[in-house]
Amino acid sequence: MRPPPSLVISMLQVSDQLLKGDKRALSKAISLLERGDPQGSVVMREVHSHAGCAYTVGITGPTGAGKSTLIARLAEDFRGKGSSVGIVAVDPSSPYSGGALLGDRIRMELHYLDPEVFIRSMATRGSHGGLPRIIKGVVRLLDAAGKDIILVETVGVGQTELDIMGVADTVVVTLVPEAGDAIQTLKAGLMEIADIYVVNKADRPGADQMVSHINAFLTTGDSDGSWVTPVLATQAIDGQGITELSKQIQRHRDFLSSTSRLEERRRERRAQELLEVLEEELGQKLRERIDKEPRLNKLVEQVRRGELEPYSSALELLKDVSSPLDWLLSSSR
Amino acid sequence: MRPPPSLVISMLQVSDQLLKGDKRALSKAISLLERGDPQGSVVMREVHSHAGCAYTVGITGPTGAGKSTLIARLAEDFRGKGSSVGIVAVDPSSPYSGGALLGDRIRMELHYLDPEVFIRSMATRGSHGGLPRIIKGVVRLLDAAGKDIILVETVGVGQTELDIMGVADTVVVTLVPEAGDAIQTLKAGLMEIADIYVVNKADRPGADQMVSHINAFLTTGDSDGSWVTPVLATQAIDGQGITELSKQIQRHRDFLSSTSRLEERRRERRAQELLEVLEEELGQKLRERIDKEPRLNKLVEQVRRGELEPYSSALELLKDVSSPLDWLLSSSR
Numbered sequence: 275m276r277p278p279p280s281l282v283i284s285m286l287q288v289s290d291q292l293l294k295g296d297k298r299a300l301s302k303a304i305s306l307l308e309r310g311d312p313q314g315s316v317v318m319r320e321v322h323s324h325a326g327c328a329y330t331v332g333i334t335g336p337t338g339a340g341k342s343t344l345i346a347r348l349a350e351d352f353r354g355k356g357s358s359v360g361i362v363a364v365d366p367s368s369p370y371s372g373g374a375l376l377g378d379r380i381r382m383e384l385h386y387l388d389p390e391v392f393i394r395s396m397a398t399r400g401s402h403g404g405l406p407r408i409i410k411g412v413v414r415l416l417d418a419a420g421k422d423i424i425l426v427e428t429v430g431v432g433q434t435e436l437d438i439m440g441v442a443d444t445v446v447v448t449l450v451p452e453a454g455d456a457i458q459t460l461k462a463g464l465m466e467i468a469d470i471y472v473v474n475k476a477d478r479p480g481a482d483q484m485v486s487h488i489n490a491f492l493t494t495g496d497s498d499g500s501w502v503t504p505v506l507a508t509q510a511i512d513g514q515g516i517t518e519l520s521k522q523i524q525r526h527r528d529f530l531s532s533t534s535r536l537e538e539r540r541r542e543r544r545a546q547e548l549l550e551v552l553e554e555e556l557g558q559k560l561r562e563r564i565d566k567e568p569r570l571n572k573l574v575e576q577v578r579r580g581e582l583e584p585y586s587s588a589l590e591l592l593k594d595v596s597s598p599l600d601w602l603l604s605s606s607r
Numbered sequence: 608m609r610p611p612p613s614l615v616i617s618m619l620q621v622s623d624q625l626l627k628g629d630k631r632a633l634s635k636a637i638s639l640l641e642r643g644d645p646q647g648s649v650v651m652r653e654v655h656s657h658a659g660c661a662y663t664v665g666i667t668g669p670t671g672a673g674k675s676t677l678i679a680r681l682a683e684d685f686r687g688k689g690s691s692v693g694i695v696a697v698d699p700s701s702p703y704s705g706g707a708l709l710g711d712r713i714r715m716e717l718h719y720l721d722p723e724v725f726i727r728s729m730a731t732r733g734s735h736g737g738l739p740r741i742i743k744g745v746v747r748l749l750d751a752a753g754k755d756i757i758l759v760e761t762v763g764v765g766q767t768e769l770d771i772m773g774v775a776d777t778v779v780v781t782l783v784p785e786a787g788d789a790i791q792t793l794k795a796g797l798m799e800i801a802d803i804y805v806v807n808k809a810d811r812p813g814a815d816q817m818v819s820h821i822n823a824f825l826t827t828g829d830s831d832g833s834w835v836t837p838v839l840a841t842q843a844i845d846g847q848g849i850t851e852l853s854k855q856i857q858r859h860r861d862f863l864s865s866t867s868r869l870e871e872r873r874r875e876r877r878a879q880e881l882l883e884v885l886e887e888e889l890g891q892k893l894r895e896r897i898d899k900e901p902r903l904n905k906l907v908e909q910v911r912r913g914e915l916e917p918y919s920s921a922l923e924l925l926k927d928v929s930s931p932l933d934w935l936l937s938s939s940r
Contacts, residue, residue, distance in 0.1 A: 307918070315919040322916035336669065411918045452785070545911040551921035552893055557886040559925070564882075578878040583655035585640070585744045586648040588884035592892070 285313050289320035295358075295420045297392060303415050304394060307408045310558070318411060321418035328360075328417035329527055330424045332442030334467075337429055339448040340474040344510040344519075345425050346383035349391055351520045352423045360421035361393045362412055364405055364428045380427070392421065405437040407554045410547040413441060439467050440546055443536060444526045446519070448472045449488075451480035468503055469526050472519060476507035501529055618646050622653035628691075628753045630725060636748050637727060640741045643891070651744060654751035661693075661750035662860055663757045665775030667800075670762055672781040673807040677843040677852075678758050679716035682724055684853045685756045693754035694726045695745055697738055697761045713760070725754065738770040740887045743880040746774060772800050773879055776869060777859045779852070781805045782821075784813035801836055802859050805852060809840035834862055 291299035303321075306314030333341050333348075342363075349359045363377040377395030384391065396406050405428065406412075416424050428438050438445055447468035471492075473484045488505045504522050508515030530536035564570045573591070576582040624632035636654075639647030666674050666681075675696075682692045696710040710728030717724065729739050738761065749757050761771050771778055780801035804825075806817045821838045837855050841848030863869035897903045906924070909915040 312922065315922045319916050319919040322919075326913070408918075541911045541913070544913060544917050545907050547917040548907060548910045548921050549890075549894065549897075551918055552925065553886070553890040555921060555925050556889045556893065557882075560885055560889065561882065574878050574881060577881045578874045580659070580874070580877060583652050584877050584880035585741075585884055586652040586655075588881050588888060589645065589648045592885065592888050 281313055282316055285316040286320060289317050292317065292321055292415065292419050293324055297389075300392060300415060300419045301394070304412050307411050307415070308396070308406075314411075318414070321415065325414045325417040328413075328421050328424050329444075330413055330426060330442045331523055332426045332428065332438035332445045333448060334428045334438050334445065335448035336450075339450050340510050341427050341429070341448050342379040343383050344448060344472065344474055344508065344516075345427055346380050346385075347510050347513050347516045348520060349380075349388075349425060350385060351516050353388055353390060357422035358390045358420060359392075360416035360419070360424045361391065362409065362416070362424065362426045363393070363395045364409065364426065365395050365397050392416065392419070405441065407550050409441055410543060410550075440543055443530060443539065444469045444523050446470045446472055446523070448474050449484065450475045451478040451484045469501070470519070470522050471503060471505040472515075473505065473507050474510055476509050476515070481507055501526070614646055615649055618649040619653060622650050625650065625654055625748065625752050626657055630722075633725060633748060633752045634727070637745050640744050640748070641729070641739075647744075651747070654748065658747045658750040661746075661754050661757050662777075663746055663759060663775045664856055665759045665761065665771035665778045666781060667761045667771050667778065668781035669783075672783050673843050674760050674762070674781050675712040676716045677781060677805065677807055677841065677849075678760055679713050679718075680843050680846050680849045681853060682713075682721075682758060683718060684849050686721055686723060690755035691723045691753060692725075693749035693752070693757045694724065695742065695749070695757065695759045696726070696728045697742065697759065698728050698730050725749065725752070738774065740883050742774055743876060743883075773876055776863060776872065777802045777856050779803045779805055779856070781807050782817065783808045784811040784817045802834070803852070803855050804836060804838040805848075806838065806840050807843055809842050809848070814840055834859070
């Protein structure tokens, strides 16, 4: 489990390079996390104290809302102000075809090749849905590598959108003027996740109504009055509204920083990440054990054949778990 | 953990009633699963041998595709053929507002109140994304209660759509003529999940092109030639195309049954469910333990404050896990 000393040394080199902003070291560290390689843990520990300066913006919304274009323009805006930018695009790819598309889409949208913009695609494949479990770690690596602004793109309605709250300091929900989707999204209660709304493709019919509709909804919903969620109209394709969006992100950042909310959000996020990694690893250990142990293997076979009921068999297997979890304590420092 | 004998007896009564098709018993059993009540385990074990006759159809697609209407019409079609129908609507609801909307939408769409149609909404809230972990159990309860056809509605692009393959015998992907969303969906590799495509709201402009587009895509992608995925145009709102959809579902069922594929799918699903429940329960135990143990609690606090790095702290805590997982074996029969 624990890497040998020589690998630790090489990981310390990776960490050093990463802290200097080296792209190859950054890519390598992210790949270690993706593979669940224990060496990734060495890097994470090394760079930890250097993270904490970056600001993370989540951009979410349905497919076709123009998020990739919006992110490319936003990245250029931040670059123009002298900030370095990291982009993580989370791709709801199939378990079959795999692949990573969103990142490539953003690359194509960028007006010029900028060495200070680091783009990484990550597939949701392999995670239990929603965002990949290691996304918080990836954002922290970008942070430690000196990125000032980290943009995280996610697609979809439902869990993935909710998960973005656990990653981003500011959440931008992007919609298009066609009202059908949006109204349902709002009704489904997903509106609470947005710190800023963007109605993109604002040249399309219905954009004004859409903005009014969301505003009306927000006014009704806003009770404590501390942050009034702005609703912006943009046309990312020709850069319209991007300056205003960038300004509102800064305004939200100032708002969070002026209260204790930013630090509170980040504290909860760290505790949450610990739990997520623990759960993921426990599940992994469980699967490895089942593969190795004939007795567990037999149980799985009986369930597979329908001789035993899955749900009750699982609970039966774990019925004594409160005492066996003692190992957790004995192995903690 | 294990319920006392008197509760077991009352659960046997619930099971008996459920097997007779009693709706209250069915609702109660589902609620037990939702709450993670150990009594649910008793019911699951009791009714297990009576499940296996139902056929499960998953209906998925983006919001605004008219899935609720489609499901209502489809339910009526199956009822007209004398089949009993169960509907499970999985709602991507917010962790704040909660609630259950899709099921209500379907109810409103039904032309008449039919006691043989059982509708249940389930929130994705509390699950780690995608479908709720207990959904396979809920489908099995409906199966044991004598439902011939079980329709499962899910929303969204990404994990939830992929998860539906783990629940449904036949997966129907529903799209609307507006091409933007669909093309991206296809490109993202989500096409592999569909056994049948439906282009709903086919009166809108672009429906024919959409059908052609998907067909072209499928012809390219189809290699083994065993099941040619049909692409249907429907107008669920006035029932157009529903008979054909119902026929194609039956055709796919016949196809799966004529080979060993149906049984293979179901076997994998059962094994998968065992693992999912085990993982969920392990995570639950872990959280309970952290709440109770000052030492673990302290670790979480240190991570929360940023003194320790979350990812490496989690791995460090679990570094001796291969031996402690012995408990799993000692508690299995």
